Each structure stands twice: as C-alpha cells, then as structure tokens.
Amino acid sequence: MAYNYRVFRIFVFFLYIYLNFFFMNNSYQLKNGLTVMYVSHSQGFSGCLSVNVGHVSEPSLGLASLFEKTLLLQTSSIIPFFGGTMTAYTATDNSLEMLIAKLSNVFNSTVVNPEFVKRAQNWITEETHKNALKPVRQMKLLYKHTAFGADLVRPTEEFLEKLNSYTAEDVRNFANTYYTAANVVLVLAGPKASARFVRDLAEQYFGSIPSGEPQKVHYGDIYTGGFGRIDVVDDDTSVMVGWDASGLKIDDSPATNVMMSMFLNALEGAYLRKMPWAKVKVDFKIAGYYGIRTMRATISSPTANARELTDIVVSVVNHICDVPATDAVMESSRNCAMTEKLDKYEKSDDLALETAWQLIGRGSMYDTTNRIMSIHDTTADDVRNVAERVFRGSRATYIVATDAQLPDYSYRELLTALKCEVLLKSEDK
Secondary structure, three states: OHHHHHHHHHHHHHHHHHHOHHHOEEEEEOOOOOEEEEEEOOOOEEEEEEEOOOOOOOOOOOHHHHHHHHHHOOOOOOEEEEOOOOEEEEEEEOOHHHHHHHHHHHHHOOOOOHHHHHHHHHHHHHHHHHHOOOHHHHHHHHHHHHHHOHHHOOOHHHHHHHHOOOOHHHHHHHHHHHOOHHHEEEEEEEOOOOHHHHHHHHHHHHOOOOOOOOOOOOOOOOOOOEEEEEEOOOOOEEEEEEEEOOOOOHHHHHHHHHHHHHHHHHHHHHHHHHOHHHOOEEEEEEEEEOOEEEEEEEEEEOOOOHHHHHHHHHHHHHHHHHOOOOHHHHHHHHHHHHHHHHHHHOOHHHHHHHHHHHHHHHOOOOOHHHHHHHHHOOOHHHHHHHHHHHHOOOOOEEEEEEOOOOOOOOHHHHHHHOOOHHHHHHHHO
C-alpha cells in the first residue's frame, strides 16, 4: 500500500511539473544587474536571497559572520543560512509583495554603526563560548580541520580576537563590496504570476541597490582526509566517517541519490539486526564545508564502542562497492530516493533555496524534473560506480569521540578495511 501511495505521489508531482513547464523558470536581471528567478509552485510564497560570500570567500576572518549578525539584530521574519561560499536569507508569506519586502530588508533596513557591530560581536563571542565544549560541536570542528587542513580552521580564541578587532567601517566596507546587485540572486517560489508583475515588484524593492562588482566564486581542491580523536567521559561514543564528494557532477546526482538511500537503509538495518541493544543513532548526508561537499556518516551509541560502530560502516561500504544490488534492493532504493526528492521539492522554501544554491554555485539551475526522473533509470552498475568513486577514490576522514579505555580503529586499519589499496600506498610514502 505504501509503495502504491509513493507511486501515486510521484505521478501527480510530474503531472503538475508537466502542466506548468512553460511557467517554471522565469529569470531575468534588474537594471542594476541583480538576478531574479521566479519558480512556479502550487503552495504559498517563499523566497531566498543569496549573496556570493561566506566564511571561505570573505576577505578577512569572521567579517561575513559579523555582518550577518549585525543584519539579524535589525531584521525579523527571515531565516539565515550561513555557508562557506554563500550566505542565504529565506522567508515565507501569503503575499508576494510582503515576501519581497521582507527580503529587501537585508539591504534597506540594516544600519552598520558601532553600537550594532559591538552587539553582534558580543553575540558571536557568547555563542562561540557556549558551544565550544559540546562534543558534537568539537567533532564537527575537528572534522573540518581533518578533512580540509588545519590552516582553514582557526582556533576559537584566534577567531574571536580577530572578530572583535573590526570597526563599523570595516563591516561597512565589506557590505559595500559583497552585498551588491552583482553578487546577489533572488529566487521566488509561489503560485503562477505574470513575469511583468514579479519584475515590477523586484524592481520596486531591489532596484535601488548599487550594482557593485562581481566577486569570485570559490573553487579549489582542498580535501585532505585523515584521522582525529576526542576523548569523552560519560557521554555517547560517536564516529564520523566522511569522503570527498566534490568530484560528483550534476549528471551523477540520480545514482548518488539512490546510492545514499541504499547506504542509509543498509546501515540502519545492520545496526538493528546486529546490535539491537546499542540504541544506535545514524545520520548520513552530504555535508558542505568551504564550498566543497563531503559525504558524511555520523553514528553514535550510549553503549557500543567505536570499533563496533565502525565495523558496521565498513561492512556496508564494502558490500555496496563489491556486490551488485538485487532488483528488489534497487527498486526500494530508487523509490526512497524519488520520495525524498519529492518531499523536498514539494516545499516551496526548499525549492527556492536549492535553486539559489545552483545559481550562485553553477550559474544556472538544473532541470529538477529530469533529475528526479533519471532516478528511475539508475542501474545497479551506476550505483556501484558512484560508490567506488566516493568510498575508495579518496582518503576517508575518520573522527572518533570515545572513552580512551575503549577500542577503536586506527586510521590505517580503516583504510585497509575499506580496501583503499591505492591510498594505503600513498600513506606509506
């Protein structure tokens, strides 16, 4: 019954997309150069204002975060997404004009003066100290250090010292450089609306923004991988295992989606069958740092040790890489992948954010319909090819948080268990 319901939802979704094909992607530039895209959607209005700057591409450490917090002290009804190469602000409303007005406050209602900058500095300082000792926070920071090299992540005190040294003029100069029409994409999603109406509203609220100069989009091969460890006492044992996914292209997306659904289902199933007593929590996703994407599994348990948790990860990785999936497993994984994408794109706010990410990162939006439909045509060989490239094509990043007295894997043991012979040879050198 559940399978039939998923099929019905997928059929309705693609029928809707087909009927709205000519209304889906109305995009244009305002006179000042700001890019606007309107995506037709059956639900309420949502929008995403994306700026081409984050904590990688910022001109000086902490400036992008400092301006974002200065802005948030003065602007309500928007949700920020602060990334490595893009800062995004999302909002929803029942009225398209009110939605656009909310997002325009990023520019039109932000005062950069010593009072607001100081309050933002205090906010970030307090937030940083509060989170610094949490094991999950420490693991994520160590993951960044290990996966991308320690020079890209500054120690907490060095970061705060730099952050608190900035003046209001420093923050203002940053905003005048990056928060300009040439570095902004505005994506709106909602019921069908005429292009003229959308353009006029966008021009009314965003047309006075200075054009500015386009800033570079950050790219680079900075993935390293490696091993890191945190000693914890009286807390859950956790492991993070990550792999470089930056080499995957848009054309790889369908097979990647299927492989990830297969991997997650196999991982959760293996823990339930082999370690039902361990109360294991599993998270597997694409994690974006510094504009580079890694595929990361995070597993934790109050009772199992790190070696036991890692054993299951290794066995699932090797099975997916070495054993062709059965027809039943492929069908189940394809359905899960399609349903997941369907759930995502049925939410107009997710659709606006995803579209903005693509426009900032790639300069154009991929065809959502083709991407999801291609999942149906993904084969077992496609899945194995992606799995081999991800799991055995780069050094794993392995982070362990455990009691020092409990067993875990060494980094070399992990590479050996994952059958990364080429990487082991480079490790020996």
